[in-house]
Amino acid sequence: MSNTLIINNKIKSFKKNITVSGDKSISIRWVLFSSLANGISKARNLLISEDVLASLNAIKKLGIKYKITKKECKIYGQGINGYRYKKNICIDAKNSGTLGRLILGLLINTTNPIKLIGDKSLSKRDFTRISNPLNKFGAKFILTKNKNLPLTITGTIKPKSIKYFENKGSAQCKSSVIFAGMRTEGTTIIKAKKSRNHTELLCQYLKIPLTVKKKKNYDEIKIKKVKNIRTLNYNIPSDISSSAFFIVLTALSKNSELIIKNVNINPSRIGIIHILKKMGVKISFKNSKIYKGEKIADIKVKSPTELKSINCPKKFNSGAIDEFLVIFLAAARAKGISYFKGLSELNQKESPRLEWGAKILNKMGIKNIINNNSIKIYGNPDLKINKSISIKNYLKDHRVFMTSVIAALSFGGYWKIYDKDSIKTSFPNFLQIINGFKKNE
Numbered sequence: 373m374s375n376t377l378i379i380n381n382k383i384k385s386f387k388k389n390i391t392v393s394g395d396k397s398i399s400i401r402w403v404l405f406s407s408l409a410n411g412i413s414k415a416r417n418l419l420i421s422e423d424v425l426a427s428l429n430a431i432k433k434l435g436i437k438y439k440i441t442k443k444e445c446k447i448y449g450q451g452i453n454g455y456r457y458k459k460n461i462c463i464d465a466k467n468s469g470t471l472g473r474l475i476l477g478l479l480i481n482t483t484n485p486i487k488l489i490g491d492k493s494l495s496k497r498d499f500t501r502i503s504n505p506l507n508k509f510g511a512k513f514i515l516t517k518n519k520n521l522p523l524t525i526t527g528t529i530k531p532k533s534i535k536y537f538e539n540k541g542s543a544q545c546k547s548s549v550i551f552a553g554m555r556t557e558g559t560t561i562i563k564a565k566k567s568r569n570h571t572e573l574l575c576q577y578l579k580i581p582l583t584v585k586k587k588k589n590y591d592e593i594k595i596k597k598v599k600n601i602r603t604l605n606y607n608i609p610s611d612i613s614s615s616a617f618f619i620v621l622t623a624l625s626k627n628s629e630l631i632i633k634n635v636n637i638n639p640s641r642i643g644i645i646h647i648l649k650k651m652g653v654k655i656s657f658k659n660s661k662i663y664k665g666e667k668i669a670d671i672k673v674k675s676p677t678e679l680k681s682i683n684c685p686k687k688f689n690s691g692a693i694d695e696f697l698v699i700f701l702a703a704a705r706a707k708g709i710s711y712f713k714g715l716s717e718l719n720q721k722e723s724p725r726l727e728w729g730a731k732i733l734n735k736m737g738i739k740n741i742i743n744n745n746s747i748k749i750y751g752n753p754d755l756k757i758n759k760s761i762s763i764k765n766y767l768k769d770h771r772v773f774m775t776s777v778i779a780a781l782s783f784g785g786y787w788k789i790y791d792k793d794s795i796k797t798s799f800p801n802f803l804q805i806i807n808g809f810k811k812n813e
C-alpha cells in the first residue's frame with residue numbers, strides 16, 4: 373500500500389459522534405508504574421501505538437512480562453526493585469521522547485550500563501535536559517558529541533536526593549526526576565514550571581509519598597523513596613491531543629457539530645479549548661466526572677460563523693503544547709492577525725514544529741512571520757486553495773501529517789502528504805476516523 377496520502381476534496385458539513393484512541397501520556401505512564409507494582413495490573417483502552425509498544429518492549433528488556441488481548445493489557449509487575457539489569461541491555465525508545473526521558477529516571481540504579489537508542493527524530497532531540505538532573509543523583513551518562521542519543525546510562529546503588537528547578541515547563545523532565553526520587557533516600561524537591569501533571573496524579577492515587585504545593589507560577593513537588601507500589605487497573609480515557617484535530621476540523625467547517633466521547637480534560641491539557649473559545653468556537657463539556665484524579669468529559673464542538681484572531685496569552689502554552697500546529701490552521705482562517713509567543717519549546721518536539729507550522733502556512737499562501745519563539749499569522753477568512761501542495765521530509769512527525777490532513781480537508785487544493793505511517797506513533801486509526809467524516813458527505 374502506498375505510504376503517500378492524496379487529498380483533493382474538502383469536507384462538507386457534518387454532525388458526528390466519535391471516540392478517539394487512548395491518551396498517550398497516560399498509557400506510557402500506566403506501563404511504567406505497572407512495571408514497578410507488586411502484582412498484575414490491567415488496562416483497558418490502552419493506546420496501542422508504536423510509542424506505547426516501545427514502552428512495553430522496554431520493560432520486557434528489564435525482565436517484566438506483559439500480555440495484550442483484545443479486551444485489555446496486563447503487566448506482571450515484580451515490585452519496585454523488580455527490574456533485572458542484565459549485561460548489554462539496549463532499550464529502543466523509537467520516536468517517543470516521553471518513554472526515552474521518563475524511563476531514564478527509573479534506571480538511575482542500574483548496576484550494568486544500559487544503552488538507549490531512538491529513531492532519526494528522537495536522535496536529534498536534547499537529552500542533556502534529563503542527564504543533567506540525573507547526574508546529580510549520581511548516575512553517569514555517555515551521550516553523542518551533540519548531546520543526543522544513542523546514550524549509555526550507568527546507575528548508582530545509592531542515589532542522592534536533589535533539589536531541582538525545572539524551568540522549561542517540561543512534564544518529561546519533571547516526571548523523570550520524580551521517578552528517580554522514588555528510588556532515592558531522603559526527600560527530592562522539585563520546583564517545576566506548570567506542565568501536565570499525570571505523573572503526580574498517579575503517584576497520589578497509588579499513595580506514593582509525593583506532595584504538591586501549587587504556587588502561582590510553579591509547583592513545589594516533594595518525593596520520597598517508595599517501598600511498594602500497588603497494582604494499577606486503569607480504563608484509559610481518550611486523548612485530548614488526538615481529539616484536537618477533529619475539534620479544529622469542526623472549527624473550520626460550516627454548520628457542523630461534533631461530540632467526542634470520554635476525553636481526558638485534565639486542566640493542564642486543555643489549552644486548545646481555552647484558545648479556540650477565545651477565537652469564537654463554541655465548545656462545552658458534558659458528562660464530566662473524576663476518574664483516579666483525572667477529569668474526563670464528552671467534548672461538544674459547534675462550528676462558528678466566523679473565527680476571531682487571538683493574541684494568545686502565554687499562560688495557555690503549556691496546556692496546548694502539542695496542539696499548536698493545528699491551532700495555527702484556525703488562525704489561518706481567522707479575521708485579523710494572530711500572535712503566538714514564548715514557544716521556543718515547540719522546536720524541541722518530534723520535528724522543529726514552529727518552523728513546520730510556518731512552512732505549512734507558507735505553502736497554503738498564508739502570510740506569517742516567525743522567529744525562534746513566536747509566530748504572527750495573518751489570517752484570511754476567504755482563503756480557498758486551488759494549487760498542489762506537497763508535505764515531505766518532516767522527520768515523520770505524526771502531528772505534521774495529521775495537521776496537513778486537516779488543512780487539506782478544510783481549505784481545499786491538491787495535497788500530497790508523504791509518510792502516512794507516521795501516525796502509527798500516536799494515533800494509528802486517525803485515517804479510519806477521517807474516512808468516517810468523508811462518508812458523511
Ligand code: S3P
Pocket residue numbers: 396397398470541542543544545547568693694717
Ligand atoms: C509529554 C510531555 C510534553 C509533550 C509530549 C508528552 C508527557 O513534552 O510535548 O508529547 O507525556 O510527559 P515536554 O515534557 O518535553 O514538554
